[in-house]
Amino acid sequence: MSLLVVEGLRKAFGGVRAVDGISFRVEAGESVAIIGSNGAGKTTCFNMLCGQLKPDAGRIMLAGRDIAGLSPHRIWRRGLSRTFQVAATFRSMRVRENVQLALLSHRRRTHGLWRPVVGLPAAEADALLAQVGLAARAEQPVAALPYADRKRLEVAMALANAPRLLLLDEPTAGVAAGERRALMDLISDLVRTRNIGVLFTEHDMDVVFGHGERVIVLHEGRLVAEGPPEAIRADPIVREIYLGTGEQTC
Amino acid sequence: MSFVVVQALTGLADAASLFLVAVGLSLVFGVSRIVNFAHGSFYMLGAYAAYSASAAVGGGLLGFVAGAATATAALAGLGLVVEVGLLRRLYAAPELLQLVATFAVVLLVQDLALAVWGPEDLLLPRVPALSEPIIVLGHRLPLYDFVLIALGPLVLAGLWLLLSRTRWGILIRAATEDREMVAALGIDQRWLFTSVFCLGAALAGLGGAIHLPREPANLMMDLGIIAEAFVVVVVGGMGSMAGAYLAAVLIAELRAFGIVLFPEITLVLLFAVMAVILVVRPYGLLGRPDVAGPQPSSFDPHPASAARQGLRLAIVAGLVGLVAVPLFAGGFTLQVMSEIFIFALFAASLQFILGIGGMISFGHAAYFGLGAYGAALAVHHLNASMPLALIAAPLVGGLGALVYGWFCVRLSGVYMAMLTLAFAQITWSVAFQWYDFTGGDNGILGVWPAPWAASPSAFYYLSLAVVTIAIWLLRRISAAPFGFALRAGRDAGDRAEALGVDVRRQRWLAFSVAGAAAATGGGLYAFLKGSVFPDVLAIPMSVDGLVMVLLGGIDRALGPLVGAATFTGLKITISSATDLWRSLLGGIIIAVVLIFPRGILGTVGGQRRGGAK
Amino acid sequence: MITRRDALVLALALNVAALGWPGFAARGEAAEPIRIGELNSYTTFPAFTVPYRNGWQMALDEINAAGGVLGRQIEVVSKDDGGKPADAVTVANELVSRDGAVLLFGTLLSNVGLAVADFAAQRKVPFIAAEPLTDSIVWEKGNAYTFRLRPGTYVQAAMLAEEAARLPAKRWATVAPNYEYGKSAVEAFKTLLSRARPDVEWVGEQWPALNKIDAGATVQALAALQPDAIFNVTFGTDLAKFVREGENRGLFENRVVASMLSGEPDWIDPLGAEAPEGWIVTGYPWYAIETPEHTAFRQAYMQRFQDYPRLGSVVGYTTMKAAAQAIEKAGSTDAEAIVQALRGMSMMSPLGQIEFRSVDQQSTMGTFVGTLTVQEEKPRMVDWRFGDGAAYLPDAAETAKLRASE
Numbered sequence A: 001m002s003l004l005v006v007e008g009l010r011k012a013f014g015g016v017r018a019v020d021g022i023s024f025r026v027e028a029g030e031s032v033a034i035i036g037s038n039g040a041g042k043t044t045c046f047n048m049l050c051g052q053l054k055p056d057a058g059r060i061m062l063a064g065r066d067i068a069g070l071s072p073h074r075i076w077r078r079g080l081s082r083t084f085q086v087a088a089t090f091r092s093m094r095v096r097e098n099v100q101l102a103l104l105s106h107r108r109r110t111h112g113l114w115r116p117v118v119g120l121p122a123a124e125a126d127a128l129l130a131q132v133g134l135a136a137r138a139e140q141p142v143a144a145l146p147y148a149d150r151k152r153l154e155v156a157m158a159l160a161n162a163p164r165l166l167l168l169d170e171p172t173a174g175v176a177a178g179e180r181r182a183l184m185d186l187i188s189d190l191v192r193t194r195n196i197g198v199l200f201t202e203h204d205m206d207v208v209f210g211h212g213e214r215v216i217v218l219h220e221g222r223l224v225a226e227g228p229p230e231a232i233r234a235d236p237i238v239r240e241i242y243l244g245t246g247e248q249t250c
Numbered sequence B: 001m002s003f004v005v006v007q008a009l010t011g012l013a014d015a016a017s018l019f020l021v022a023v024g025l026s027l028v029f030g031v032s033r034i035v036n037f038a039h040g041s042f043y044m045l046g047a048y049a050a051y052s053a054s055a056a057v058g059g060g061l062l063g064f065v066a067g068a069a070t071a072t073a074a075l076a077g078l079g080l081v082v083e084v085g086l087l088r089r090l091y092a093a094p095e096l097l098q099l100v101a102t103f104a105v106v107l108l109v110q111d112l113a114l115a116v117w118g119p120e121d122l123l124l125p126r127v128p129a130l131s132e133p134i135i136v137l138g139h140r141l142p143l144y145d146f147v148l149i150a151l152g153p154l155v156l157a158g159l160w161l162l163l164s165r166t167r168w169g170i171l172i173r174a175a176t177e178d179r180e181m182v183a184a185l186g187i188d189q190r191w192l193f194t195s196v197f198c199l200g201a202a203l204a205g206l207g208g209a210i211h212l213p214r215e216p217a218n219l220m221m222d223l224g225i226i227a228e229a230f231v232v233v234v235v236g237g238m239g240s241m242a243g244a245y246l247a248a249v250l251i252a253e254l255r256a257f258g259i260v261l262f263p264e265i266t267l268v269l270l271f272a273v274m275a276v277i278l279v280v281r282p283y284g285l286l287g288r289p290d291v292a293g294p295q296p297s298s299f300d301p302h303p304a305s306a307a308r309q310g311l312r313l314a315i316v317a318g319l320v321g322l323v324a325v326p327l328f329a330g331g332f333t334l335q336v337m338s339e340i341f342i343f344a345l346f347a348a349s350l351q352f353i354l355g356i357g358g359m360i361s362f363g364h365a366a367y368f369g370l371g372a373y374g375a376a377l378a379v380h381h382l383n384a385s386m387p388l389a390l391i392a393a394p395l396v397g398g399l400g401a402l403v404y405g406w407f408c409v410r411l412s413g414v415y416m417a418m419l420t421l422a423f424a425q426i427t428w429s430v431a432f433q434w435y436d437f438t439g440g441d442n443g444i445l446g447v448w449p450a451p452w453a454a455s456p457s458a459f460y461y462l463s464l465a466v467v468t469i470a471i472w473l474l475r476r477i478s479a480a481p482f483g484f485a486l487r488a489g490r491d492a493g494d495r496a497e498a499l500g501v502d503v504r505r506q507r508w509l510a511f512s513v514a515g516a517a518a519a520t521g522g523g524l525y526a527f528l529k530g531s532v533f534p535d536v537l538a539i540p541m542s543v544d545g546l547v548m549v550l551l552g553g554i555d556r557a558l559g560p561l562v563g564a565a566t567f568t569g570l571k572i573t574i575s576s577a578t579d580l581w582r583s584l585l586g587g588i589i590i591a592v593v594l595i596f597p598r599g600i601l602g603t604v605g606g607q608r609r610g611g612a613k
Numbered sequence C: 001m002i003t004r005r006d007a008l009v010l011a012l013a014l015n016v017a018a019l020g021w022p023g024f025a026a027r028g029e030a031a032e033p034i035r036i037g038e039l040n041s042y043t044t045f046p047a048f049t050v051p052y053r054n055g056w057q058m059a060l061d062e063i064n065a066a067g068g069v070l071g072r073q074i075e076v077v078s079k080d081d082g083g084k085p086a087d088a089v090t091v092a093n094e095l096v097s098r099d100g101a102v103l104l105f106g107t108l109l110s111n112v113g114l115a116v117a118d119f120a121a122q123r124k125v126p127f128i129a130a131e132p133l134t135d136s137i138v139w140e141k142g143n144a145y146t147f148r149l150r151p152g153t154y155v156q157a158a159m160l161a162e163e164a165a166r167l168p169a170k171r172w173a174t175v176a177p178n179y180e181y182g183k184s185a186v187e188a189f190k191t192l193l194s195r196a197r198p199d200v201e202w203v204g205e206q207w208p209a210l211n212k213i214d215a216g217a218t219v220q221a222l223a224a225l226q227p228d229a230i231f232n233v234t235f236g237t238d239l240a241k242f243v244r245e246g247e248n249r250g251l252f253e254n255r256v257v258a259s260m261l262s263g264e265p266d267w268i269d270p271l272g273a274e275a276p277e278g279w280i281v282t283g284y285p286w287y288a289i290e291t292p293e294h295t296a297f298r299q300a301y302m303q304r305f306q307d308y309p310r311l312g313s314v315v316g317y318t319t320m321k322a323a324a325q326a327i328e329k330a331g332s333t334d335a336e337a338i339v340q341a342l343r344g345m346s347m348m349s350p351l352g353q354i355e356f357r358s359v360d361q362q363s364t365m366g367t368f369v370g371t372l373t374v375q376e377e378k379p380r381m382v383d384w385r386f387g388d389g390a391a392y393l394p395d396a397a398e399t400a401k402l403r404a405s406e
């Protein structure tokens, strides 16, 4: 049984068919890249997978159960975690507190009224921070973090529920070119050791072809090609509509 | 049958003024996202200006027309002053500051109108040409009603032409639909905003002028119309002109027939319809959610951190000091301080949802008032003892917040603010008109403390104890996982949702907790005053709470207490020294908003220490 | 979230709060004036309250010029109650607790009067309600510390009902503000007229919220009932709107209107020549009352204020005089002594001799009933007569029952 099965997924905004009937699968431990020019429908697709948008049609099966239309927090509990295209963290909290909150949520303790957060799963939070290389910054307010570190922090938060499937929306966008590889290597490591399925969107072709085991190409809401990186690189349709534009690769 | 037609026509005529005020409010909101409380004041000033101009010309039809023209022009000018002098500085500020700033204008205008035109109602002498009777199905209607009936659609059509056929109008519509785009086109937004605001003010002025043949110019016109105009704008859909007309007609007809069918609950009817429409269509009849666009930023939050050890000591010392006060203070001082404690709890509960939850409530008085009424009704109808009544207070208020909150937390920003306001107004109108149960505006009397708590010092200790415990609990909740999850929902809602936090539920529960806390204060307040009246539920009470929070500093732990002490202290010392209490309060609000948006503590304390130790 | 400086500022703010209120006047010294607290709706109902203030100020000056009472001057601390019972209770508390008032007087709206009366009973302070018309303030909800000067709704309604009973009209409709005064006036009028004329039929009621009447719609709703006559209780802004829309829509043609207080210059003069002619009203024809006591009062008033007296002026003047006379008679500023003195106290007023009945602490001041007309562009009462309150109030036995029912 595949970890994620998407069938005939659709979403339209007014007249714009942002996602127009796409189907694909992701296996456990597999790393799949979704590419496509801006506006191709990648983020919309992610938003439906994680529950932020209700699909107009289609099925989304996570580990054999349909999650289409569930609310984001329910889907998260089923083991699907994500990061955002623009890193989203809790700016009024410290770095450690961000991860603490994710851990508390995982343990269903966000309704605790009495014990202060300060001492709650702090050690575990620090362990997650150490994994993404932010141990030294645990005490800092998030607002003081450089953007690339906030992306790392988001990964640490996304891992707090020991997810089965991780969605990364442009994980390296806004990260300096030199740091991208390090960030993606980190993610690949984590994924391998935990046997998580990963679905990520990316514009940097080096990253795509370096880290995706399979590549899915979207164009105007449709899935136009799918296959291993070498095949996609060679696909004439893809070359024309995507790589041919050239500008997207930088 | 003929009665129905005539009554419907009267309703249509009544809708004219309401529409003119509401459509301006709606236009201004659409473009600048500002909810302008002072719009009702513009309407009132329009009526006064028209009266004076008409009198100067010598009355009659000519006088009336001259009055209307003068009012329109004068209010456009005043709109310019207010926009350039105040609002222009606030477009980027949190909505809360915008709302209270425009309320400050209301206060200033009240004193201004009183100073210029005096306290007496000014009745425009009858204009015979306008009273000319027209017979409809055997009923007599004045010609002027038909003028008004025609005016609404005419203005609507004129505005429509203006917005769809002129370059200016197209820019306005673009700005309503997509602010970034207009900014990107390199249009000077400031000019656009100013001109819309002037147009809105002019329409309100005209609305006041055309109402003058039917009602004397008086000092109660401003708050009278603004509550209804809000209803119209919210029901019609913020930013929608046609929606404003539709809703104005709906509301006016509702009243015209409401007085026949339910003569004693007309107000309840009005706000209940509003609530139902908002529950079914949260963005109004013709409103669209995407018109809301990105909300202005909320307060820039700071890292949370618990009180340090040394400060705990300071707080304990402070409490000991307060415990000693009755040893040397007189009865009146103790009463005032009890009132301060009660308002501190009210403000702290508001700060809880505002600061940590990022929810704007413009109707927090509802829960304070429900607590007060809960306690008073328990005493009055059930003969409850004072402790029982004080326990009933948070139950009633908490339950109210649970019910209202369920609807309110689905919205955010000004939409949420308007819905909370609507619910507070419903509660107010029920208390006001349900004569048999709540005593209407006779209130509930004889809610005096039990003998053991009757002396000022005993009551002082009681309020100090209850309020200290309640505020301490709120602090505790803020620092607990619940508070963090709430804060997470405020900082980044989607992020929190995608981490398993049910943000809406978190907000809902927080709203209810705050409601129960406010109601606890309300219960004490009922016994402090020995009575309860609908005023505890009214808009000014909600505004007082907001001002206290802002005064103290929205993100300061001691803010509510400082805010309540300063506010109450000022009010009591100054309102007995001068009649200009309202101007002064307005001035304070504007000063806070423009100069000290971080409140007294935020300003005196300077830049607070960072999150890192 | 708490810094040391925050705590410091708080301490400061609380200090200001605790110490900021002076005014615990040392009492008892002979030179100290006697303080009396006064509160009324100066900003909400200036039409009535400004002449009222003139009235009590004139009385106060007369009293102090004559040496005050108990050898001390009287000082009146006067405040605005905002027309709201909640504010009134707060203000009353300030007057008593901070300013050391030994007696309270004033108030206009019935609900405000009731709230202050309740406060007075709790704090054991004598209170003379000047204007509130609801009778429950002296009957159902009466208390030992509350007295009232003006004739209440019962007396006013009784005089109007007496006139109304003589009319052929059978189908009556009512319009009244939806609060204490409106409710009690309609109830009294209905009871009394039905008692005198069992054949009268009550065809409908309108209850606009105070100061919020939808005049056009209300007028049409009344017209649709096709009454022969209308009993009106609206006043102030509501009255102006009601009259104008009623005239516009022909509501008053071929219909009698019996109207509470609409002959009082306070409420009717703002309408000027548009005052509705032919209405049967209670009121105050100051221009035509020629008793010596009234003529003297009118002369003094007009001389001092360059304005004619309204009924409020009479009320303010008489209330102040009553307060002073009560303290003089009590021989001290002790609350119980003042209350004892007021019970059964009789005194002279511009409208003649009055007495505060000991059974219900209501004064026997009367009022005038007549027909409204317009003379020289001004509203005037004609064919009026004076009704003494003593003649219309329920007798002592019946009153005692009303009071006991609380």
Ligand SMILES: Nc1ncnc2c1ncn2[C@@H]1O[C@H](COP(=O)(O)OP(=O)(O)O)[C@@H](O)[C@H]1O
Pocket: A013, A016, A017, A018, A036, A037, A038, A039, A040, A041, A042, A043, A044, A045
């Ligand atoms: N909330 C929305 N409302 C209207 N249109 C939207 C919305 N979100 C996305 N779209 C449109 O859907 C299409 C796909 O967008 P998106 O999923 O963000 O693309 P990508 O992430 O691939 O760049 C675009 O044409 C975009 O304009």
Ligand SMILES: [Mg+2]
Pocket: A042, A043, A044, A085
């Ligand atoms: Mg995207």
